[in-house]
Amino acid sequence: MDLYPLFNSIRISLISTLIAFAVGVFSAYYISKAHRILKVSFDVIFTLPLVLPPTVIGFLLIKILGPNNFVGELFFNIFGIKLTMNWWSAIFATTVVIFPLMYRTARGAFQSFDTIISDTAKTLGLSNTYIFWKITMPVCKQGIIAGAVLSFARALGEYGATSMIAGYTPGKTATISTTVYQLWRTGNDELAVKWIVINIIISAVVLLIINLIESRYYNNKEPFYVRLR
């Protein structure tokens, strides 16, 4: 059994999750401190991909990144590389689709962080950078990690936008989801079922991890500061 789709799906999901994590956590941090109007506007924009059908996202991505269109053409003219139909093209699609999950989880975590802690830290002379990495992030980490794992699970299951921007090239752009679809279309139910089982196992493991993280958060002696808030 050719295991390329498994390797490709995991690779794409990991990279997308890392990008969504970095961009999501930082934007969530700065937006949680922003003025109310900015906060609401960004919340809407960044949550949009969650409610848009993946095919809409795929369509928009092709219209932006396709070699005939603005960004894609520019890139092709400068670097001679097409942004579409490669294994890494799927990363664009997947990152956009999972970004809202990461952003909203991080936003919620930062929002419920009692700023009196960081304010007091400032009076002790601690720099804002120190406070972010050594106090805010460790305190918010459980919520943020749960968000990252959820994003990874969602990335693994991405189909619509991925299939549109990366196509299905066996051994090159095939993912678990596009492979299952093609196997079903060509009547290869036996192999399709094998892939489905693999997908279910991976998803179950991921959800189990989320559960463990969350139960540690709730069952462990709740931090004192949480109760006071």
Next chain:
Amino acid sequence: MKRLFSMIILAVLICLSGCSKTSESKTELIVFAASSMTESLTDIAQRYAKVNPNVKLTFNFDSSGTLKTQIEEGASCDIFISASQKPMNEFEYIIEESRFDLLENKITLVVPKDNPKNINSFEDMVSHLNSGDILLAIGNSDVPVGEYTLEIFDYYNLDMNQLDNSGCLTYGSNAKEVTTQVSENLVDCGIVYQTDAATAKLTVVDTANKQMCGDVIYPAAIINTTSDIDVAVSFLDYLKGDEASQIFKNYGFTPVS
């Protein structure tokens, strides 16, 4: 608040009234047809509505393989037009006596604007495939255009396994998807129907002949669960007629009868 509420109610009522426009006196004819017939049949439907205003035509365009599966899974359907003989063969849902060959199409090799990889014939395509430096979009084996493509590959003695391993092929799930991939310049070339190439205004660099993939014939048949066989027969007759044939020719098909 009250005003907003009543406006919402009004909007909903307008939408609902729009929905119930189908009067009972019209007969509905559901036609499942290959996606390559989208533009031509839509055109024909408009003409037909003038001639037979009491018949409402509803189309479902997709790859012939998908349509066959849908019918097998119980979808309501009166007429089925496939892009190749295979889906129709041994298909227990059709009325055999009603089956006939409606149209002929051609398989063409198309390239995006400016032909970046300079592919000018099927032979060019084959040599590029062998050296592994192009991306070719084809339909998968469930799609008639994909079947014809496989026959062309056979003709040129190409090894499918080797092709798959080389990463030169990308599979679309219907003819329209392949066409779009070429027109968006996502691939270097594609194998599509002549009619789709014309509709999408793609550059055709070569056309397959009978030896390469056989005749590309579109058979039509009435489904045996049809609710009104007379209306179905009447529509199929219309499709064989002069008016419809002219429209099909405009799109690049060749009427068989």
Next chain:
Amino acid sequence: MSVYVDITKKLGDFTLKVKFKTNRLATALFGLSGSGKSVTLKCIAGIIKPDSGKIELNGKTLFDSEKNVNLPPQKRNIGYLPQNYALFPNMSVKNNIYCGLTKYKPSQRKAICDEYIERFNLNFVADLYPHQLSGGQQQRVALARALATKPKLLLLDEPFSALDAQLKLQLELDMIDLLKEFDGDIIFVSHNKDEVHSLCESVCVIENGVCSVVCDIENILTNPATATQALLTGIENICEINNTGMTEFGFTLSDLKLGEYNHIAIKAKDIKFNCKNSDVTFVAQIDNTIKVSSNNYLVLIVNKNTKPLLMSFTQKENFANNSKITVGINYTDIYYLK
């Protein structure tokens, strides 16, 4: 050694306008909840930016809206203790104290940290996390953390409000001890007059966002001028009075001083029983008898719509609930307040 504050800040319904200068080591900001005390403290700490004004610490400008000076909290060298202590939940007691010592060399940091753990009696809990500590221990950690950075000013926001009553007294004494060695200024925020009495020498009374008086506590005790100040003195009976002289307690005053004042206050011990020569006499019903920290009070009401009045009595006199008595008040014992 002094702090000069003159700031305004718009807060929703009211505008905070505070001006005071400390001239003693410990000053209290006293006022009811929502009067703006905590916001004032946060402005001094640099956590909140005032709309306009000036804040100076020992002559150094921390904030000046005209000259566009606004030092970040990191540079103000002020120790701040919020109401719930704000300990870092992901760090042990030791690290909570250690992390603030950034201005010392690494070799010194450990020594200072150990010194403060020792001094604040935190040896046994040094490796525990904040959620494992009692309220009193948390307060000591927060205080140690703040004082270890050797600030010039210490700001304490209602330090005892989060604690049980039993602990309060002990911790007040502890705090007095611990603060003895601190030679900077201290500003205390409290709504509890007993804390103010025991810990501070001067007080700034804030009412509705406005600082009404800054002076030594003695002055207020003898001469309260507003209802809030009266609260500070411990007078038991305070109520509003309208311009016809009708009080919320149910009796009327016809003194000349009416019109300028809208509140009056009377000490419970100044309400006399059955005294014929009082300036004001009236009949009230005994609703209840209560005992508050070894004082006996009768709860008197004139009728069911009036505010209860507290009258002191000694154990010797016997009073029955629901019986009516005549009481008298002298004008000289009434405090007229704004």
